[in-house]
Amino acid sequence: MAYLLIAIQLAPGDSGILRTLAHLLILDGEADKALVTIERLETMEDTARHPALALLKSRALALAGRTEEARNSFREFLAEQENETRA
Numbered sequence: 001m002a003y004l005l006i007a008i009q010l011a012p013g014d015s016g017i018l019r020t021l022a023h024l025l026i027l028d029g030e031a032d033k034a035l036v037t038i039e040r041l042e043t044m045e046d047t048a049r050h051p052a053l054a055l056l057k058s059r060a061l062a063l064a065g066r067t068e069e070a071r072n073s074f075r076e077f078l079a080e081q082e083n084e085t086r087a
Contacts, residue, residue, distance in 0.1 A: 004017065026056065041053055058076075
């Protein structure tokens with residue numbers, strides 16, 4: 001985690017690093033920090049529609065006890081996957 005935080009300082013706009021950080025924060029039980037990181041990703045033009053973002057958000061919301069929002073985010077993820085399959 002420490003190396004990841006250093007990497008973010010060196011490349012604050014790197015969406016891959018931020019997604020990895022969000023995932024690790026979820027694994028560590030840090031839902032609020034993960035959600036802040038995900039919100040940051042959602043404001044970045046190149047990652048706003050990344051397929052994994054809705055899934056990460058769903059997991060973070062579920063961890064935070066925000067069940068209905070987590071379900072909605074998971075449904076969004078499934079819809080995006082279905083759209084990609086059709087394309």
